[in-house]
Amino acid sequence: MTTFSSLQEGLSRYLTPDQLEKLASVTVGIAGCGGLGSNCAFMLARSGVRNFVIVDYDVVDTSNLNRQFFFADQVGMTKVEVGRTNLLRIDSTLNITVHNCQITPTTAPQYFAGCDIIVEALDSIDGKKMMAALYLSDPRLFVSASGMAGWGEPYMQKRKIRDDAVLVGDFTTDIADHPPMAPKVLMAAAMQADVVLTHILGK
Numbered sequence: 001m002t003t004f005s006s007l008q009e010g011l012s013r014y015l016t017p018d019q020l021e022k023l024a025s026v027t028v029g030i031a032g033c034g035g036l037g038s039n040c041a042f043m044l045a046r047s048g049v050r051n052f053v054i055v056d057y058d059v060v061d062t063s064n065l066n067r068q069f070f071f072a073d074q075v076g077m078t079k080v081e082v083g084r085t086n087l088l089r090i091d092s093t094l095n096i097t098v099h100n101c102q103i104t105p106t107t108a109p110q111y112f113a114g115c116d117i118i119v120e121a122l123d124s125i126d127g128k129k130m131m132a133a134l135y136l137s138d139p140r141l142f143v144s145a146s147g148m149a150g151w152g153e154p155y156m157q158k159r160k161i162r163d164d165a166v167l168v169g170d171f172t173t174d175i176a177d178h179p180p181m182a183p184k185v186l187m188a189a190a191m192q193a194d195v196v197l198t199h200i201l202g203k
Contacts, residue, residue: 007091011048022200023048029115030054031103031131033079035180036145037121038069039189040196041083045090047197052087055099055111056080067182103127108134117196120144121189123175136165141199147171148188150178156187158195166195 004012011020028049030037033056041052056079060070074082080098087094099111103122108131112118118140120131128144135142147169148156154170161167168191170184 005091005093007046008048008093015048019201020048023197024050026116026200027051027053027114028117028119028196029112030119030121031108031112032056032121032123032127033083034058034064034121034123035067035148035185036189036192037119038079038083038086039067039186040119040121040192041087042069042090043190043193044196045087045094047193049196049200050091050093051095053097053099053111053115054080054083055101055103055108056083057100057102067180067185103130105130105134115140117141117143117199119192119196121192136161139164141165141196143168143192143195145169145188145192147173148184149173149175149180151181151183156184156191158191164199168192168195 028044030041030052033054041054058079060074060077060079060082062075064070065072069086070082078100080100084096084098087096101107118135120128122128122131132144142165144167146167150173154172156170159167169188
């Protein structure tokens, strides 16, 4: 007899067994565990995705608490480790591999080799360019984000770069000029998660 977690039991009220199986069959790789990555991961976990590879080398800072999926008692701790802890509170049966390392053109292919979907969730322009160079021509789904600072206009959009590459964000704002605030950061993370779900489950 199959034992379901509380989350799976709840999801079974909304999703078919076939849909749940599709969600459980993929591994999502997330480059970065900050405002985009930590929030995208928790939304995907709540939606039925069960397998993750998350890579980041940073620690939780007080300046992260306004928009990232961390808590005050986790300040100073490694983001990927407490990120895994927080995700396992949603569903203790999730399969989460974390790497507390910096992502480089050499290490990224190693970390994400077994992933079916790659989510770019890095802070720096250079990091985003590096991931795009590595994965824009990759046949796997690649989801990136650009522009999510401040509040109000310009509003968030989704842009299809090719069949399996999607960019979300307002494509304009930069945290160098505008503060990173929860609403737009979480909107971008939610859009990334929704692109992933649509890829897995179909429209």
